[in-house]
Amino acid sequence: MRQVNTRNRNAGAKSDPAPSRWSYRMQRVLLTPMYRRMLRLGIPFCLTFGVATWYLSDPAVQQRIGLAVADIRHQIQTRPEFMVKLMSVDGASDRVAEDVRDTFTYTLPASSFDMDLDAVRAAVEELPAVASAAVRVRQGGVLEIRVRERQPAALIRVPKGLIVVDAEGVALDAIAYRGERPNLPVLTGPGADEAVAEALAIRAAAAPLAPRLRGLVRMGARRWDVVLDRDQRILLPVADPVRALERVIVLSEAQDMLERDIAVVDMRLADRPTLRMKERANEEWWRIRNLKPGTSAE
Secondary structure (H helix, E strand, O other), X not given: OHHXXXXXXXXXXXXXXXXXXXXXXXXXXXXXXXXXXXXXXXXXXXXXXXXXXXXXXXXHHHHHHHHHHHHHHHHHHOOHHHEEOEEEEEOOOHHHHXXXXXXXXXXXXXXXXXXXXXXXXXXXXXXXXXXXXEEEEEOOOEEEEEEXXXXXXXXXXXXXXXXXXXXXXXXXXXXXXXHHOOOOOEEEXXXXXHOHHHHHHHHHHOHHHHHHEEEEEEEOOOEEEEEEOOOEXXXXXXXXXXXXXXXXXXXXXXXXXXXXXXXXXXXXXXXXXXXXXXXXXXXXXXXXXXXXXXXXXX
């Protein structure tokens, strides 16, 4: 009986349904959320990525895809609402407008996607007569170029004629005769184009002398001389030339100084203005001074 019972217990131990320790741990790992997500998402993704990479590595496939994308892009860009058919130049004279059209390198009609509007604006602003420009594509397929021109402010005398410049000294045009621009002051001398703004301020202060004003001469690229008719000059200082000229005008209005036989009014030293008489007036002054009492002045 004992032997039979022992044999029965051994048979029962072999059929124990409890898992082993390693089997239990493996089942716990398989039940974790991370492992389940990997089986559900990670493995399909890796397989798909691998197949797609293998398929797209074929040069023929790459070429077909590139052609298809280019065709779709072309169809979108060439739609009527994206095409530029006309160009409008606003705010410019006829001559400047023609120059603007000459700088335009695109052939119309053209897609707005193919145009570099910043490059178009930069090309227009490189024209000497253009101060600034704005470019945009407006409704109806019209490329609008709005231009702000530089305004002529003075004439710079050069050996071959006269150059029209704006207030910043930028050359705009060339003319042969003063009569083509009679309303602009004439500037000459080294560095005159670099001090146009100062010259314009001096000219504005010289408004009472406007009928007699002939021009301004830049001396030593440092200061200005005001040239009047009857061979008269006003030598202005380097610092604050406008104020010095105003002093000369006040003296002239009070004492008719510029109506006398004076060749030069030297204002370079503000605290010691100097007058230089003309040669004939100087000789007459010395003759009168050397007269003895009782001698006739004739």
